[in-house]
Amino acid sequence: xxxxxxxxxxxxxxxxxxxxxxxxxxxxxxxxxxxxxxxxxxxxxxxxxxxxxxxxxxxxxxxxxxxxxxxxxxxxxxxxxxxxxxxxxxxxxxxxxxxxxxxxxxxxxxxxxxxxxxxxxxxxxxxxxxxxxxxxxxxxxxxxxxxxxxxxxxxxxxxxxxxxxxxxxxxxxxxxxxxxxxxxxxxxxxxxxxxxxxxxxxxxxxxxxxxxxxxxxxxxxxxxxxxxxxxxxxxxxxxxxxxxxxxxxxxxxxxxx
Numbered sequence: 529x530x531x532x533x534x535x536x537x538x539x540x541x542x543x544x545x546x547x548x549x550x551x552x553x554x555x556x557x558x559x560x561x562x563x564x565x566x567x568x569x570x571x572x573x574x575x576x577x578x579x580x581x582x583x584x585x586x587x588x589x590x591x592x593x594x595x596x597x598x599x600x601x602x603x604x605x606x607x608x609x610x611x612x613x614x615x616x617x618x619x620x621x622x623x624x625x626x627x628x629x630x631x632x633x634x635x636x637x638x639x640x641x642x643x644x645x646x647x648x649x650x651x652x653x654x655x656x657x658x659x660x661x662x663x664x665x666x667x668x669x670x671x672x673x674x675x676x677x678x679x680x681x682x683x684x685x686x687x688x689x690x691x692x693x694x695x696x697x698x699x700x701x702x703x704x705x706x707x708x709x710x711x712x713x714x715x716x717x718x719x720x721x722x723x724x725x726x727x728x729x730x731x732x733x734x735x736x737x738x739x740x741x742x743x744x745x746x747x748x749x750x751x752x753x754x755x756x757x758x759x760x761x762x763x764x765x766x767x768x769x770x771x772x773x774x775x776x777x778x779x780x781x782x783x784x785x
Contacts, residue, residue: 672756691774698782
């Protein structure tokens, strides 16, 4: 006797691809939000910096309220902390412990796994932006500009930092990724125009610092939210170049084992 189609219930086999991506993205998001170190990096530190430097006159940020200068920079820092630092460290250790190797052998394609990770990053960033915006409003923030420009900058900035984070996680050892990602985070926090205006640095260094992705993102957000300008094409172009280079290099050199 031959078993006909539909004899077994439920029928064995892979779930539809969209459902697999949604399930993996939900898992990645839960893991990200349950990690205490990640929450410190992505939520606590940006919030504390926003409150501290807005409430206490530590750095001269120019005319106007400090929060108007700081809030766009802290939003850029939130993208850096999640898309680059947090993702690089988490992916680096998943690679070391063989998690990526095993997931790569599952019915979920590797590109779909990276898509799920990107979705988790975007969900986390939405939560960060909402929290930081509420805190900034409580501190007296008065944003201007088109929200569409802000969303465009955040998306391209996320792509740029994600590419760089995956490149680091896929080429370095986990311990080296941990050290390098945190070091880069600190260096960009200080020298990326987040809390210290680039005008405070020597003129010879300003041009080079202005080409960094964090500088382009924070300056672009500040141009829109503080000054009410349109789309900052120059800053958006810098971010787009970093996104293409980072994602292209990650796709080429990323090692799953």
